[in-house]
Amino acid sequence: MIAEAYGPSGHEHIIREVIRDEIKSLADEVRVDALGNLIAHRKAVGATPRKKVMLAAHMDEIGVMVTHIDEKGFLRFASLGGVFANTLVGHRCRFENGIIGAFGQEKKNSSRTETQLDKMFIDIGARDGKNSPINVGDAAGFWREFTDLGDRMIAKTMDDRIGCAVLIETLRQLKKSPHEIFAVFTVQEEVGVRGATTSAFGVQPDVAIAIDVTDTGDTPESNTMAVALGKGPAIKVKDSGMLAHRGVKTALITAAQENKIPYQLEVLTGGSTDAMAMQVSREGVPAGVVSIPTRYVHTPSEMVDFDDAQNAVKLLVAFLGKPIKLD
Amino acid sequence: MLLEKLSNARGVSGNENEVREILIDAIKDRVTEYRVDTLGNLIALKKAKGARPSTALRTRAPLRVMLAAHMDEVGLLIVHHDSNGHLRFAKVGSIDDRVLLSKVVLIGNDKIPGVIGVKPIHLLKQREREQVIDADSLTIDIGASSKENAQGAVKVGDYATFATEFSKFGDGLVKGKALDDRVGCAVLVEILKRDFPFDLYGVFTVQEEVGARGARVAAHAIAPDVAFVLEGATCDDSPKKKDVSPVTRVGAGPAITVADSSMIADRRLVQLLVATAQEQRIPFQFRVPSVRGGTDAGRIHIARDGIPSAVVSVATRYIHSPVSVLSLREFENVIALMNKALPKLAKGLPDL
Numbered sequence: 001m002i003a004e005a006y007g008p009s010g011h012e013h014i015i016r017e018v019i020r021d022e023i024k025s026l027a028d029e030v031r032v033d034a035l036g037n038l039i040a041h042r043k044a045v046g047a048t049p050r051k052k053v054m055l056a057a058h059m060d061e062i063g064v065m066v067t068h069i070d071e072k073g074f075l076r077f078a079s080l081g082g083v084f085a086n087t088l089v090g091h092r093c094r095f096e097n098g099i100i101g102a103f104g105q106e107k108k109n110s111s112r113t114e115t116q117l118d119k120m121f122i123d124i125g126a127r128d129g130k131n132s133p134i135n136v137g138d139a140a141g142f143w144r145e146f147t148d149l150g151d152r153m154i155a156k157t158m159d160d161r162i163g164c165a166v167l168i169e170t171l172r173q174l175k176k177s178p179h180e181i182f183a184v185f186t187v188q189e190e191v192g193v194r195g196a197t198t199s200a201f202g203v204q205p206d207v208a209i210a211i212d213v214t215d216t217g218d219t220p221e222s223n224t225m226a227v228a229l230g231k232g233p234a235i236k237v238k239d240s241g242m243l244a245h246r247g248v249k250t251a252l253i254t255a256a257q258e259n260k261i262p263y264q265l266e267v268l269t270g271g272s273t274d275a276m277a278m279q280v281s282r283e284g285v286p287a288g289v290v291s292i293p294t295r296y297v298h299t300p301s302e303m304v305d306f307d308d309a310q311n312a313v314k315l316l317v318a319f320l321g322k323p324i325k326l327d
Numbered sequence: 328m329l330l331e332k333l334s335n336a337r338g339v340s341g342n343e344n345e346v347r348e349i350l351i352d353a354i355k356d357r358v359t360e361y362r363v364d365t366l367g368n369l370i371a372l373k374k375a376k377g378a379r380p381s382t383a384l385r386t387r388a389p390l391r392v393m394l395a396a397h398m399d400e401v402g403l404l405i406v407h408h409d410s411n412g413h414l415r416f417a418k419v420g421s422i423d424d425r426v427l428l429s430k431v432v433l434i435g436n437d438k439i440p441g442v443i444g445v446k447p448i449h450l451l452k453q454r455e456r457e458q459v460i461d462a463d464s465l466t467i468d469i470g471a472s473s474k475e476n477a478q479g480a481v482k483v484g485d486y487a488t489f490a491t492e493f494s495k496f497g498d499g500l501v502k503g504k505a506l507d508d509r510v511g512c513a514v515l516v517e518i519l520k521r522d523f524p525f526d527l528y529g530v531f532t533v534q535e536e537v538g539a540r541g542a543r544v545a546a547h548a549i550a551p552d553v554a555f556v557l558e559g560a561t562c563d564d565s566p567k568k569k570d571v572s573p574v575t576r577v578g579a580g581p582a583i584t585v586a587d588s589s590m591i592a593d594r595r596l597v598q599l600l601v602a603t604a605q606e607q608r609i610p611f612q613f614r615v616p617s618v619r620g621g622t623d624a625g626r627i628h629i630a631r632d633g634i635p636s637a638v639v640s641v642a643t644r645y646i647h648s649p650v651s652v653l654s655l656r657e658f659e660n661v662i663a664l665m666n667k668a669l670p671k672l673a674k675g676l677p678d679l
Contacts, residue, residue, distance in 0.1 A: 032678070033632055033633055035635075067572060068572030076571055136616075137616060198632045201632045201633075202632030202633070
């Protein structure tokens with residue numbers, strides 16, 4: 001199960017094998033690079049390959065890393081990626097060895113409403129700190145089971161396992177493409193798009209698309225944002241790390257319109273994606289993003305709409321099935 | 328002692344010449360070749376000797392291993408002469424404003440002494456006693472009687488360093504300025520004395536303290552298969568009120584980084600270091616993850632199509648201040664750990 005697999009930034013070896021199993025029959029060649037990116041290469045169909053297209057979805061999830069084990073066996077931790085303290089209280093995390101811990105917080109000198117990571121700890125139910133099954137430096141992801149709500153789904157790590165799922169499904173549904181396709185399941189996005197930085201250098205694409213989640217503005221008293229669940233995949237215009245290439249953005253919009261696929265335009269004021277790194281790789285790469293609208297991003301309960309994911313696949317298949325004009 | 332010479336040498340980011348000259352002198356007879364690149368990195372190559380390494384890592388042979396330590400230190404840059412002959416300065420690299428007060432500095436190639444003056448306690452208002460004084464409102468007094476005289480002695484753009492003399496003290500410890508990262512440079516010089524079964528690139532980098540700029544271009548140029556960064560690590564081993572861990576402890580052995588704000592270390596390399604330390608009975612510690620600050624490895628590991636990287640440090644108290652402290656035994660242990668761990672790379676790394 002892609003959404004539930006363990007894989008905090010820098011610790012993607014388990015989720016990588018889950019995805020490798022899914023894609024090995026869908027690609028001509030699959031390899032893992034020096035940083036751990038999983039790179040699936042699909043050759044172009046037709047006499048002259050049009051473009052080398054890199055598609056990136058990140059495998060890693062935000063999580064925590066143990067910094068100290070105290071005498072009583074409580075674990076102090078640091079964040080891996082953008083973890084908000086107020087989303088942790090009462091939640092659980094899971095280590096690579098399967099051990100589950102509960103997040104607790106210091107009560108003395110702390111407020112119930114304003115939580116700080118350095119006043120929190122993980123309780124794995126240990127009687128003391130001796131022979132702890134956990135070591136300093138061990139990483140954990142959040143732990144919640146995947147839930148299907150019918151039209152919508154909740155998981156601890158829709159960011160960006162929904163992108164991984166969309167990318168796998170795109171490879172499955174894309175029967176023929178005039179383009180040479182590199183589907184890259186990247187590492188370490190949440191700590192600074194590091195996997196995309198190195199894989200883009202290695203792949204050296206002509207066009208790059210990230211598939212990632214984006215925020216929405218459709219919940220009670222949410223920040224103003226013209227993206228909602230269920231209204232289709234979002235084609236990125238801008239976020240805080242990049243301006244989407246005009247040509248790529250337009251080509252995506254055209255593909256959606258020609259195939260009557262619902263879409264939304266996205267302007268995200270905080271956060272970015274792997275496209276930020278791919279865009280400035282080597283001498284520059286035209287880059288865009290297909291985003292899956294997601295509520296409660298960077299919490300243990302990220303929610304997406306099933307149709308949005310399906311339509312994202314349709315959009316990518318349509319985009320990749322024809323020559324890409326970047327005027 | 329090379330470490331003493333390196334600590335006393337002056338080399339604020341962008342002005343590493345003096346340190347580089349000492350290092351060239353120390354390595355030139357021991358390496359196959361060396362060069363200074365465009366940004367000023369000193370890049371030494373020691374060709375492989377002995378058994379050919381496996382090509383498991385990449386198809387290229389022989390294996391290339393990069394070891395990096397940065398030559399530069401944090402310091403000050405003169406930006407303006409005040410009308411009374413005092414100097415305004417900018418900080419180069421991150422320095423806590425509180426450590427600047429009433430320090431003696433040496434400015435420019437001529438080592439013009441200066442004092443970062445501070446208002447005596449008699450004149451301080453209650454409110455001022457509770458405040459940290461911004462570096463922006465501090466000046467350096469070089470004893471000049473006029474702006475013109477000050478301009479004659481010191482130019483805008485001159486660098487200033489803390490005036491600290493290296494010395495041994497206590498139970499096998501040393502104190503001096505810029506041990507971050509002259510200790511790494513000294514470790515690297517020792518490692519370059521040995522032969523390894525792979526091409527070893529010893530890189531003494533520039534401008535780490537302002538964003539690992541030297542390491543970035545050096546890693547691109549060398550395109551190594553594996554990289555290690557040798558550092559003086561943040562250390563905070565004074566007693567704590569709560570049961571929380573210090574970042575590193577002086578005397579607890581070489582500090583191995585699992586993750587810092589610039590990099591998550593390659594798991595295989597961390598494992599290699601830990602296994603080597605255990606089998607050689609060299610004490611070691613993990614640098615506690617999470618603490619702010621990065622190293623050259625932050626840029627090296629994402630150079631080109633990615634380079635498996637790790638960081639090994641000597642725990643160093645009071646870094647980024649006029650005086651830092653470390654243990655010579657730990658310094659020796661980092662050398663020993665690296666010398667024992669590195670030859671194992673010849674077998675290649677297991678798959679991720």
